[in-house]
Amino acid sequence: MTLNINEIRKDFPILQRETNSGARIVYLDSTATSQKPVQVIEAMNEYYRRSNANIHRGVHTLAEEATAMYEGARERIARFINAASSREIIYTRNTTESINLIAYSWARANLKAGDLVILTEMEHHSNLVPWHMLQAERGIELEFIPVTEEGLLDLDVYKTLLDRTPKLVSFTHMSNVLGTINPAAEIIKLAHAVGAVVLVDGAQSVPHLSVDMQALDADFYAFSAHKMCGPTGIGALYGKSSLLEAMPPFLGGGDMIKEVKLRSFRANTLPHKFEAGTPAIAEAIGFGAAVDYLTKVGMKEIAEHEHAITEYALERLEEIPGVKLFGPAADKKGGVAAFTLEGIHPHDVAQILDQDGVAVRAGHHCAQPLHEKFGIPATSRASFYLYSTKEEVDMLVNGLYKVKELFG
Numbered sequence: 001m002t003l004n005i006n007e008i009r010k011d012f013p014i015l016q017r018e019t020n021s022g023a024r025i026v027y028l029d030s031t032a033t034s035q036k037p038v039q040v041i042e043a044m045n046e047y048y049r050r051s052n053a054n055i056h057r058g059v060h061t062l063a064e065e066a067t068a069m070y071e072g073a074r075e076r077i078a079r080f081i082n083a084a085s086s087r088e089i090i091y092t093r094n095t096t097e098s099i100n101l102i103a104y105s106w107a108r109a110n111l112k113a114g115d116l117v118i119l120t121e122m123e124h125h126s127n128l129v130p131w132h133m134l135q136a137e138r139g140i141e142l143e144f145i146p147v148t149e150e151g152l153l154d155l156d157v158y159k160t161l162l163d164r165t166p167k168l169v170s171f172t173h174m175s176n177v178l179g180t181i182n183p184a185a186e187i188i189k190l191a192h193a194v195g196a197v198v199l200v201d202g203a204q205s206v207p208h209l210s211v212d213m214q215a216l217d218a219d220f221y222a223f224s225a226h227k228m229c230g231p232t233g234i235g236a237l238y239g240k241s242s243l244l245e246a247m248p249p250f251l252g253g254g255d256m257i258k259e260v261k262l263r264s265f266r267a268n269t270l271p272h273k274f275e276a277g278t279p280a281i282a283e284a285i286g287f288g289a290a291v292d293y294l295t296k297v298g299m300k301e302i303a304e305h306e307h308a309i310t311e312y313a314l315e316r317l318e319e320i321p322g323v324k325l326f327g328p329a330a331d332k333k334g335g336v337a338a339f340t341l342e343g344i345h346p347h348d349v350a351q352i353l354d355q356d357g358v359a360v361r362a363g364h365h366c367a368q369p370l371h372e373k374f375g376i377p378a379t380s381r382a383s384f385y386l387y388s389t390k391e392e393v394d395m396l397v398n399g400l401y402k403v404k405e406l407f408g
């Protein structure tokens with residue numbers, strides 16, 4: 001079934017607005033953050049209007065309603081990624097915090113000097129810097145699966161790195177620059193065969209692909225609500241319960257405890273053990289509404305739509321003299337098109353496109369080492385989601401011809 005784009009676009013009020021110069025917004029920056037449908041905005045409003053109270057602690061009507069909404073969202077998020085249990089879903093602030101939770105709790109309890117962590121050259125800074133910090137503190141070793149010219153991971157090199165029996169393999173399921181969809185199941189299986197634990201950065205995959213925790217067999221999986229039609233300020237860490245049970249708590253305080261004495265405490269059960277203090281309640285409820293929305297539209301249909309848009313975008317961008325595209329062909333990637341325009345700085349490209357309401361991102365997209373690998377400081381990046389249209393791609397392409405004209 002194809003998506004009814006006109007109906008979908010009506011759900012996103014922001015897509016109807018204009019810039020200050022009167023141009024209609026052409027939002028091609030969903031990789032940075034997605035737009036939010038009215039269903040998510042209303043769910044959060046409704047909580048504040050009708051049910052606002054702190055969770056878990058009260059027996060009054062509002063506290064019970066708020067708790068049920070907060071925990072109900074967790075159940076639906078668990079189902080969305082086919083986790084075995086909602087106890088395996090920890091609310092965090094975002095993907096970055098989910099990865100840091102693993103670096104602070106699991107890694108500091110399990111890694112010592114000389115232990116090897118395998119990452120990749122296409123990681124977002126979120127999945128690099130926490131490991132740099134641990135390397136400085138503990139003396140762990142870091143190795144990187146190289147990225148080929150085509151923008152794929154070199155799995156032959158990965159296999160040779162596995163001979164060194166890493167303790168952890170951590171990689172992005174989908175690149176936020178190249179769009180590459182990595183063969184996660186295969187990477188995980190190979191890591192498990194040598195006894196490594198696997199953490200997957202799912203910031204770009206969960207919003208765009210149908211992901212199944214039990215089929216993938218990832219040990220940990222991190223993602224953010226704001227990239228999947230949900231609000232900012234909330235994300236999730238999926239973890240196998242056996243691993244989460246054995247981990248020490250991350251942040252200490254209220255809610256993550258079972259009992260506190262003056263000189264000691266006992267940690268709460270999962271998932272609360274990792275959720276200290278009053279959480280982002282409205283945001284969790286918005287996260288649940290986002291998952292409901294995506295489920296209703298259909299993840300398979302969303303992926304197919306994005307594929308069609310990406311294929312069209314790559315085709316049209318390739319036609320433009322001086323455009324260089326990064327990343328593999330459309331059949332190996334999600335809805336991301338990173339490119340350079342010969343002789344023109346990506347920031348200038350983005351600024352001129354903005355004059356016609358076309359929103360793309362310019363810079364290193366928090367993947368500086370990847371850009372270094374390709375010998376460039378920055379790219380322009382257009383990215384697509386369920387509400388993107390071929391007409392918007394045409395607007396981008398027309399805009400790029402205009403940029404070329406302006407810069408001679």
Ligand SMILES: Cc1ncc(COP(=O)(O)O)c(C=O)c1O
Nearest residue numbers: 094095096124126172176203224
């Ligand atoms: C692949 C990838 N990982 C991690 C992140 C970080 O996500 P957040 O800023 O929501 O923590 C991003 C955000 O762009 C991303 O694209």
